Amino acid sequence: MIPAFTRAEVRRAEARQVRAAHAEGDPDRLMRSAARAVAEEVKDVLADHRPAFPDGKTEPRVCALVGGGDNGGDALYAASFLAQQGVSCTAVCLSPRVHERARTAAEEQGVACLPAHALAEGEPLRSSPGLVEALSCPIWIDGICGTGLVGGIREPLASRLRELEGIRSERGARVVAIDAPSASSGDDGGIEGPLLKAERTVTMGAMKSLLALPPASRAAGRVRVHELGLDMGPSTVALLEESDAAALIRVPGPEDHKYTRGVAGLVAGSQTYPGAGLLATLGAQGAGPGMIRLDAPTRVADLVLAAAPGVVTRGGRIQAGLVGPGMDDETRQAARELAGFAASSGLPLIIDAGGLDLVPELRDKGIGEFTVLTPHAGEAAALLGALGRTTPRWWVEDHPAEAARILAREAGARVLLKGAESLLATPDSRILVTPRGSAWTGVAGAGDVLAGFLAGLAAGWKADQERGLPTRDFNALIAAGVMIHALAGAAAAGSRGPLGGPIGALDIARALPPVLGRLLAVPAGGADPVGY
Numbered sequence: 001m002i003p004a005f006t007r008a009e010v011r012r013a014e015a016r017q018v019r020a021a022h023a024e025g026d027p028d029r030l031m032r033s034a035a036r037a038v039a040e041e042v043k044d045v046l047a048d049h050r051p052a053f054p055d056g057k058t059e060p061r062v063c064a065l066v067g068g069g070d071n072g073g074d075a076l077y078a079a080s081f082l083a084q085q086g087v088s089c090t091a092v093c094l095s096p097r098v099h100e101r102a103r104t105a106a107e108e109q110g111v112a113c114l115p116a117h118a119l120a121e122g123e124p125l126r127s128s129p130g131l132v133e134a135l136s137c138p139i140w141i142d143g144i145c146g147t148g149l150v151g152g153i154r155e156p157l158a159s160r161l162r163e164l165e166g167i168r169s170e171r172g173a174r175v176v177a178i179d180a181p182s183a184s185s186g187d188d189g190g191i192e193g194p195l196l197k198a199e200r201t202v203t204m205g206a207m208k209s210l211l212a213l214p215p216a217s218r219a220a221g222r223v224r225v226h227e228l229g230l231d232m233g234p235s236t237v238a239l240l241e242e243s244d245a246a247a248l249i250r251v252p253g254p255e256d257h258k259y260t261r262g263v264a265g266l267v268a269g270s271q272t273y274p275g276a277g278l279l280a281t282l283g284a285q286g287a288g289p290g291m292i293r294l295d296a297p298t299r300v301a302d303l304v305l306a307a308a309p310g311v312v313t314r315g316g317r318i319q320a321g322l323v324g325p326g327m328d329d330e331t332r333q334a335a336r337e338l339a340g341f342a343a344s345s346g347l348p349l350i351i352d353a354g355g356l357d358l359v360p361e362l363r364d365k366g367i368g369e370f371t372v373l374t375p376h377a378g379e380a381a382a383l384l385g386a387l388g389r390t391t392p393r394w395w396v397e398d399h400p401a402e403a404a405r406i407l408a409r410e411a412g413a414r415v416l417l418k419g420a421e422s423l424l425a426t427p428d429s430r431i432l433v434t435p436r437g438s439a440w441t442g443v444a445g446a447g448d449v450l451a452g453f454l455a456g457l458a459a460g461w462k463a464d465q466e467r468g469l470p471t472r473d474f475n476a477l478i479a480a481g482v483m484i485h486a487l488a489g490a491a492a493a494g495s496r497g498p499l500g501g502p503i504g505a506l507d508i509a510r511a512l513p514p515v516l517g518r519l520l521a522v523p524a525g526g527a528d529p530v531g532y
């Protein structure tokens, strides 16, 4: 797990080191350390840019974009270090006042500091030949603003940022952002106004939540944390890693049998949507429960049994439930009964798709401690409306972390908000982020496979709990399931070609067992997954 913190939390933790550096008479010590890490990252980008750049030139050239705060100071020191090592650097100053000592250090190494702020408002950056030359550098360092930004970006900086983003996307400049991409983004990852998109971000002290949560995380690119040895407390946001997922999968031992490995009970598929029953069942099977019980119309059951003859279509004891995939009016009552039973018995319950309609009544009766709702953005918006918090879909898409938190609080249940990056929010406002999957995964039925897979994992979890075995963190297990599903989608698409290729939901279901098997071989590492 990688814990991610708000900017205020990191700044508080940094304050002691900043004071110490000042007391030692070396106020820029942290800044130079940050700048060295940025220079290293730039050299890493340069290394895979040789021998020629898009502009046909062969010597490495870097442009540092410099704002008026410490973020700009970092950029100037980074430019000075790069220049010292023979990399040709130019600094474009967007503020009339930049960090003086850092500017001197850069100029001493031959870095020209161009006064872009001196252009009249409305006069484009491209009107100056010097700036055109500087911005033609294939690599940019973004030191315009970092964590010191207050409120929305004001003019004239906002217009300059828009211009820079236009030039970047037109010319394909590769941006290394310092601390965070220049943008006005909330700690929840929402972005207001213009931004400069980065390929990489070197962040100081600790992972910031805005670099972990979409959509801001998408503007940050690959993030590297430059450790400052800060003493951070617990975080409310954490990123799941492959090693966490690997550690959460239990391998059956000689004492196990079908009941010890968990029984998943599914109400999935209908006359209207028969395929959902098959996909959810194959998803569940991919998680390795001991047994799957399916309650579905004969047409669906026949389809499922032809592909998975081990599935049992008679009722009986279960350890986790799933309702919603392919639900229609005819299967609603069966879904309602299973959901009510699981919720009142303390069993894990996955509620997907059409089953989300049942949430308001379940909430009133008691939604259950281990219930997971799995909406995509549209379903989340509809459910928020049904719970009295009318919210348009676009807002959920623009503020997924905030939306997931509100929904989890309103419903009193865990919410897995699905998307390119899926977020698991708990009613106490914690969020687990799963890494981005392959966009080829976004096909009809992919969610049915995921819902089944989660039910399969949850059944095994509950079976362990009933036997008094050490408990695995339920939230982390669900997030691990999401990660494995995303990896399966990526593996299925990846088998089509180097850029992936079209897949169907069945391909994802088929890729689950080998992906899970491969993960088991990933060495455990990182922080303890329990209690992030």
Ligand SMILES: NC(=O)C1=CN([C@@H]2O[C@H](COP(=O)(O)OP(=O)(O)OC[C@H]3O[C@@H](n4cnc5c(N)ncnc54)[C@H](O)[C@@H]3O)[C@@H](O)[C@H]2O)[C@@H](O)CC1
Pocket (backbone or CB within 6 Å): 011, 014, 015, 018, 030, 031, 032, 034, 067, 068, 069, 070, 071, 072, 073, 074, 095, 144, 145, 146, 147, 148, 149, 150, 151, 152, 153, 154, 155, 157, 178, 179, 180, 204
């Ligand atoms: N605090 C620390 O311990 C360290 C901080 N470092 C760097 O310092 C950064 C923070 O520095 P600062 O606090 O100086 O802040 P920043 O440099 O992030 O931003 C402040 C600048 O943005 C301008 N600004 C603020 N709000 C604005 C708005 N709404 N519209 C337009 N302009 C706006 C300010 O006038 C100022 O020029 C970090 O992101 C990091 O890069 C590093 O030097 C390492 C150590």
Ligand SMILES: Nc1ncnc2c1ncn2[C@@H]1O[C@H](COP(=O)(O)OP(=O)(O)O)[C@@H](O)[C@H]1O
Pocket (backbone or CB within 6 Å): 353, 376, 418, 419, 420, 421, 422, 436, 437, 438, 439, 440, 441, 442, 443, 444, 445, 446, 447, 448, 449, 450, 485
């Ligand atoms: N752009 C994307 N990149 C990666 N994964 C995606 C993307 N879009 C959707 N997905 C994933 O595909 C699945 C789609 O689920 P869902 O929308 O419920 O589909 P359905 O209801 O048709 O089964 C989710 O697991 C989601 O995270």
